Amino acid sequence: MTRGEIENGSEDMVIDEYEPGGGERRQGNAVPDEFNANYLKVYYGKLFPHADIFKWMSYGNDGKHPACDKSYVGRREFSFTLDNDVYLRFQSFNSASELENTIKEKCPFKIDIGPVYSVDPAKRHAYAQTGGNVFTPVERELVFDIDITDYDDVRFCCSGADVCLDCWPLMTAAIKVIDTSLRDDFGFNHILWVYSGRRGVHCWVCDGKARRLTNGQRASIAEYFRVYKVGNENSRTKVSLTGQVLHPFLVRSYTEVLNEFFEAKLLLSQKLFSTEERYEKILEMIPDESITSELRGRWQENKRSSISKEDTNVVRWEQLKRKLQSGKQKSNNAQGLRRCVEEIVFSFTYPRLDMEVSKHMNHLLKAPFCIHPKTGQVCVPIDPNCCEEFDPTAVPTLSKLLEEINMGGLRADVDNEWDRTSLGKSIRFFRSSFLQPLLKSCKEEIENTYNAKVQQSRNSLSW
C-alpha cells in the first residue's frame, strides 16, 4: 500500500462496534464515547508514557556504564498499525524522543513490540546485502496471551469478545496460576501482566534469562503449562491428567487456586449445574456409566422440587464429588474416577494459553498502555498480587481520560498530565512495581558481567 493511501485514511473514522456495559461513564460531557484518531493524538501527546516504555525496552542499556550495549534498544522491533489497517513493521528507535515523536506523528491505532534482532530491523536490508550478518531475533521477553474467547465452552454469561464480571475471574485464576509458576518454578522475577484492552490478558516475563530463551526453551515452558489436548472436540474430556499422581505444579495450581475458585466462584457465577444442558457437559467427563446415570436420575427428579435452601449447583457438585470419591468403586477404576474431579475442575478453570504466541521469539505483542480500538480501553497493567480486584469494566477509556484532562483545564507541567487522570494509578504501578525493580536488576546484571569480563581479561593477561 502506498503512502497516499495511508494519509487518505479517514481522519475521523468511527469504530461503530462499541462495547456496552463498559462501566458507568458520565454522559453529556464534552467528549463523546467513541474512539477516533483525534482523541488518540491527544492521548499520545499528553498521556502515553513514552519515556517509560523506552526505559523498559532499554533494559538498562541506555546508561553510562561502559558495559552498556548502546545498540541494544535500537535493534528492537516496534510495529505500528495505522488507521486503515496499514501495517508498519520493523520500526526502530534509538532514543526516547525519537520514539515519542514518531508515535505522535504516526498516531498508530496499535503499537506492537517485537523481538530484539541481531541488527537494527529498520536497516535489515542493508545488512542483508553485506552478507554474514544474519537478521535474526536474538532476544525477546517470554510472553503469554490468554483470551477469554477461548473459554466460551465454560462460560454462559457472555461469549466471543464480550466479558463481564462473572466470567472475568477466569482470567484472574489464570493469572494466579501462571504467575505463581513463573516465579516459583521457573524463578522469574520481573513479570508484567497487562489487560489486553478487551478480552484477555498479556504477560511479559522480562528477566534477562527469559529474554534470552531459545524458541525451543520457550516451547518447553508453554508445553509445561499445557494440560489441554489439542482441539479434539470428540474426546471425553478436554483435560487429560495422566500418571498416578499429579505433577507438583498441577497440584499446587489445584489446591491453591483452581479448586477454591471453582467451588466458591465459578460454580455459582456460571450456574454450572443449573440446567440439564450444563450438567450433561460435566457428566460427559465421567467415564463410568453407572455413576452418570445415577446422578442424572437424581438431578432430573429434584429439578421440579427446587426447594432446598442451598444452591443447586453446590449441592449437585457435592453429590458428584461424593459419588466419585467414595471408595466403593471397583478398584481398577477408582483411580481414574478420583482423578475425574480434578479433571472437571481443570477443564473449567485451568488457564488456556495461546501457545503459539509464547513459542516463538518473533511473535509481536501489543504494547502496554495502548488503546484498544474497539473498546477505547487502555491496556493497563494488572497487579498479580491483587488481580481479584481488577475490574475490566472500570478500566480507563480514551474518552474518559480526555474528559479528565479537559476538566483539569490547562496546566503548565505537561510532563505529569497523566497524574491527574485515572491513568495515573496504572502508570505509578507500572513504575514502582515493575520498571524500577527491573532496571535495578538490569543494572546489577550489567555490572556483574562487566566485572566478570574485567576479571577474566586480567587473568588472561597474567597468564
Add this chain to the structure above:
Amino acid sequence: MSEAHVYCQKRDLYGSDSDGSFFVPACPPNALYWTFEETRFVNNGSCLRFFGSWRLGCCLNRTSSQKPVYISKKRGLSWVRWLTGVPENVIDKWAFETRFVATRGIVSAFSNRTTPACSWPWLLRDIPLVRLREWNSELDFRLIVGRSSVQSGIPSLVWFLVSVSVPLFKSISMSGFPSRLSCPVQSVVLLSEAKANPLYCIRSSWLGWYIKHIGILLVWCVLKVIADGLSRGKKPEEMEKLVSNIWKATMRHPEASEIVNKDIISHFVLRLEELRKWFISMETALFQYRCRLESAEAQVGSAYYAALSSPFLSDSDPLLELQRSLMSEFDLPYKAVSHAEFQMVSLSLLPYQYIMPKPLESQLSQFLLIISTHFPPQSMKDKLGQVARSIGQPLPAADAIVYKIAISSLVHYFYLALFMLSPTPMKVPFEEVPELVAGRKVFVHRGHAYVAMNQVVSLVSAQFRSHLSKALVLTNRKWTSIIREQEKDRLTPIVEALCTSYLGPDYSEPREFAEISIKDIDQISKSSFPLCMRHLFEKLREDHHLKHGGRMQLGLFLKGVGLKLDDALAFWKAEFSQKVGAERFDKEYAYSIRHNYGREGKRTDYTPFSCQKIISSAPGVGDHHGCPYRHFSEENLRAALGKMRLNNRAVEDVMEKVRSRHYQIACTLTFEAIHETSCDAGINHPNQYFSDSQKVLQSKNHPTE
C-alpha cells in the same frame, strides 16, 4: 618416492633377515621410515637396517658428516632426542618424501601409563606446524587412537589431535571413542581450547577419498530417514526400531573401526553443509536413539565396568573419584545435590530438599496415599517422588541403570555415568532440559530442574545439541570466510553438491511433462495441482491479484511445472492487468517474474519451494500462500477439501493428520484420495505432487502403455 616403495621395503625387511638385522639395498638417502613390526635399524651408510623393538628407521646421506645413528631402548633414547638430533633441513626433506604410518602399537605405547605421556606427540610437534601443513597433501597418516589414551584423557594428546594432527591424517580410527556419539562432545570441548580449528575434520584429501570409498551419504541416509519418520508422525517405539534398522543397514561393517570411521567422517562432512538447523535436530534425534539403543544392548558390559574400577581409581570411593575427575575434565556446569545439602533438611526453613533414592522409595507409597485424598504441604523430596509417579515411572533402581548405561561406550557414557553414578538427582538450569520440562517430567523450582538419574539422556542430548550448534557456527564462519575460497577446486564443489543433493529431485527444470501452455492451465490446475497451488491459482483468478508470497510460491511452481517465461508473463499479466492495469503490471510486477526465471538481478534460477519451506512460511493478512493444511482454519480446509471432491471419510482422515500437525501426510492422503492410488513416498514437494499426479493420470488414460 612412491608409496609402493615403502611397502615394498617392508616386505623386503621381512624376507631378507638372517641375523636379526635388515638390509635394504635400495634405500634412498635421508629417508625416514616407520615400520609396522618390531624391528630395529642400523645405518650402514648406504643402506638401512632395522632391528627388533624399534620402529623408526632413517637413512642418512652417506656423505653426511653425522655418524650412523643406532637407537635402542636400552640406551634410553627417545624419539624426541632422536629427531632433534637430525638437522632441520634433513627432517624437512624426509618428511616431504616419506609417508608416515603411525600404528596402533605406537599410540598405545604412548597411552600406557608407564610411558612418559608426551613421547609421541612431541615427535611431530618438533616439526614446525607450517611445514606439516605444507606437507599435508603428500602425507599419508593413519592414526589409530586406542581407547586407553582417550580414557586417560591426557590433554596434550587430545589437544594435539585436534589442533595439529587431525588435519594431517587421512583417516582417523578412534577405537575407544564411541564414534559419532563422542565426537562432538569431545572435540568441541577441546576444539575451543585448540583455538577452534574447524577444519580439522575435512582435509580435502581424505574427504574426497571417503566420499568414494565409504560414502558419507550413508549417514545422510540415516538422518534423512529419521527426518522422514519424524515428519510422518511415527510413534517413539516405531522410530526406535526404524533407527536401529537403518543404522544397521547402512553402517554395519565387519570391522568396528570402519563403522566408527564412517560415522565420524560423515558427521564432520555434514557439518559443512548449509542445512544446519535440520542437521542439528536430526543429529540430536539420532543421538538420543543411539543412546537408548546402545544402552539397551550394553555389549561391552562388565569389561568396561572393570576398567572403571581398575587400580587407578582404587581409592576409597572409585565412583566419586571418577565423578570428580570427569567434572573437572568437562567443566560441567551441573552439580549433584550434595549429601550435606540433603542432611540439612528442615521442613520449616528449607522446605525443598533432597533425598537419596532408597528412602524415597520406601516413603513413597505412604506418601501417595496421603496425596491422593488431600494435598498436604510437601517437601521437595516428596515432590520429586511425585514427579516420578506422575510420569508413570517407577523410581530407578539406581545400580542397574548405572552400569547398563555407563558401560556401553566411552566418552559419552563417561558423561552419562557421571550422572548415573550420582546418588541424588542433578540440579540443572531448566533451560538445559527443555524436553523434560515440556513433558512435566521433572520437578522445577526457582529456575532449576531436578533431573532424575534415568532422565539423563535428555540432559546430555541438550548439551550435545548446543555443542554441536556452536561448532557448526564456527565451522560455517571459517568455511565461508576462508576455506570455501581456498578449496574452491576441491572441497567446495563437493560440499555444495551435498546440500542440493539433499533436496531430492531438482524441480527447477521441468522434466517429464515439459511445457504446459496457458490454455491447458485451468484444466491441469484442477486435476494435478496440490491444494496449496490450487488455492493460489483460484485466488488469482478470483481477485486478479496475489501478494508477494503468493506470487513467489505459485510462480516458481508454475515454472517447475513447465510454464515458459513468455507464457508466464502473459499469464500473470492477463490476471493482474484486470486489477492494476497492464501498465502498472509491466512496471511493478513483470520484473519479479523475470527475476524468478533468473533473468533479472542476481540471475539465479530459483527453485520452486519445497513443502518444508511452504509449511514454515508465515502468511499474513491477505496472503494466500503457505500450506493450506497448516494455515487454513478447520472449516476453510474442510470446505476446500470438499471442493476437491474428497469424500467425508477421506476428509476426516486428512483432518486428523492436520490436527496432529502432519501436514505433508495430510497432503499425501489428499493425493491418494483424489487419485485413488497409494503414494508411499509421501509428498515432499508441490512439483512432485504435480508430476506424480500427471503420471497417475497418464497411466489411467493410456492403460496399455
